[in-house]
Amino acid sequence: MKYFIANWKMYLGLAEARALAEVARAAHSEENTQVVVCPSFAHIDAVGGVVRGSAAALGAQDAYFEPSGAYTSAVGIEQLKELGVSYVLVGHSERRHYFGETDDVVNKKVKAAYAAGIQPIICVGETEQERSAGQTKSRVSAQVHAALQGVSVKKVIIAYEPVWAIGAGKTPSVEDAQSVHRMIKQIVKETQGAECSVLYGGSVTQDNLQAFWNTPDIDGVLVGGASAHKKTLISLLALLSH
Secondary structure, three states: OEEEEEEOOOOOOHHHHHHHHHHHHHOOOOOOEEEEEEOOHHHHHHHHHHHOOOOOEEEEOOOEOOOOOOOOOOOEHHHHHHOOOOEEEEOOHHHHHHHOOOHHHHHHHHHHHHHHOOEEEEEEOOOHHHHHOOOHHHHHHHHHHHHOOOOOOOEEEEEEOOOOOOOOOOOOOHHHHHHHHHHHHHHHHHHOOOEEEEEEEOOOOOOOHHHHHOOOOOOEEEEOHHHHOHHHHHHHHHHOOO
16 A cells, blocks of 8 residues: 655645645545545544545544643544544654654654554654764664554554655655665564555655655655645646556
8 A cells, every 4th residue: 555645734724725625535546545635623624524435535734642631722533533534643843843742742642543543654754963963764763663662553654754855845865765664664563563654755746756656665655835735736646646
């Protein structure tokens, strides 16, 4: 199975989110391809109504790990499940950077998602400083181990998103990305014995999507800003079958 995850972040208004959801609903997906759209919390119900009954799945950009309680502004896993959410991004670099999420918090969210029957998409990746210091694999390895600490599951999805590439128009070489993906799969095999899909995320565009999509050990893409424009999303989805 390959995955195309569209993370719309906080870019869209309601009408735009619905329009992009219609694009995802109408897209022709290959049998072994899963398209997932991740709107903002404010639009999950509306977008879910559009994609419901189609081949596209509904995802969330985050979730809190507590089941309920006095957690003002937080959104719980069970609340998302009621709205038809099947996937949730956990530990996205922007959550780690802007909101101070730690590896421990990511681990709690991973456990909560699995417990609720929602598939987490665990995001890992190194900063520019860590990359320059030759610490890419050690940092990514530490994040993967931390996220899966105390977890025992049959299916793991991880998105490798180099922090230095996100929104910067820069990407690692396909070979470098593939090497990290292989390492992640080996870690999951050794610690979980689970099926593992590793996606690439970080400045995915129309120009480079197919190079990542068609590379062994890269099981799909996590697309941010490029997926938040109607014409571009149409073009990206059309490329999946080529």
